[in-house]
Amino acid sequence: MKRLILVLTATFALLLTACSDETSHSRGVYMLLDTSGTYTRELEKAQQIINFVLAKLQPGDSFAVARIKTGSFSEKDIIARVTFDGQPSRANLQKRQFREAIDKFIANVKPSAYTDITGGLLQAIEYLDEKAPGRKTVLIFSDMKEELAAGYVRDAIPLKLDGFEVIALNVSKLRSDNIDPREYMDRLAQWRQRVEAGGGSWRVLNDLERLETLFVD
Numbered sequence: 571m572k573r574l575i576l577v578l579t580a581t582f583a584l585l586l587t588a589c590s591d592e593t594s595h596s597r598g599v600y601m602l603l604d605t606s607g608t609y610t611r612e613l614e615k616a617q618q619i620i621n622f623v624l625a626k627l628q629p630g631d632s633f634a635v636a637r638i639k640t641g642s643f644s645e646k647d648i649i650a651r652v653t654f655d656g657q658p659s660r661a662n663l664q665k666r667q668f669r670e671a672i673d674k675f676i677a678n679v680k681p682s683a684y685t686d687i688t689g690g691l692l693q694a695i696e697y698l699d700e701k702a703p704g705r706k707t708v709l710i711f712s713d714m715k716e717e718l719a720a721g722y723v724r725d726a727i728p729l730k731l732d733g734f735e736v737i738a739l740n741v742s743k744l745r746s747d748n749i750d751p752r753e754y755m756d757r758l759a760q761w762r763q764r765v766e767a768g769g770g771s772w773r774v775l776n777d778l779e780r781l782e783t784l785f786v787d
Contacts, residue, residue, distance in 0.1 A: 594704035596632070597631045598703030598705065598706050599627065599708075600634045601616075601619070601709040602711065603711050605680075606639070607681055610679055615778060616676070617672060629658075632651070632654075632701045636690060638686060638689075638712060640722075643693050647693065687716045688729070695730060707734070707737065709737050712741070714758060715757060730769070732770070734770040735772075736771070
């Protein structure tokens, strides 16, 4: 009898612990699209990634897609954003509307003169911190070469990325990279250093046949 009481007490304690677990298990994804120069011709690949992410996200998850252009620390550069409803029919409608907004943007996008990746990252951090999901992921579809217009200050601004995963996608090699590959390697190393210095994790995924690895826990 005493043993039975102990087992029941332990079980009850476990149930109380489970009920008090307020950890968020939702996922937040913010994807940045480089629209500078010739990168606009790469955006069909970005559509594939966006459709993949839409298929993977669940009710309660949040997703936003924004463009990187001259000054990207702005909500005006968010192309589409959504937090999915708990009802499957409603969530499917939201996904369809999201996909339509992306298709419309890509069909009409014009190349930007500059590439404010830092500004885009700052906007991503702000958005995901406000949503407060259990897991925060920033996807950057870019060659990762930042080019700022005169007067834009970004170097002295820290990136507060504790708890974030930042994944660079489809990092195309530039013509100058082919002449001197150190430029490509240095560019990625510098971004890794900035992300990790801010407390985030960093990786590069260039093989778009391996998109399943985007959401490996």
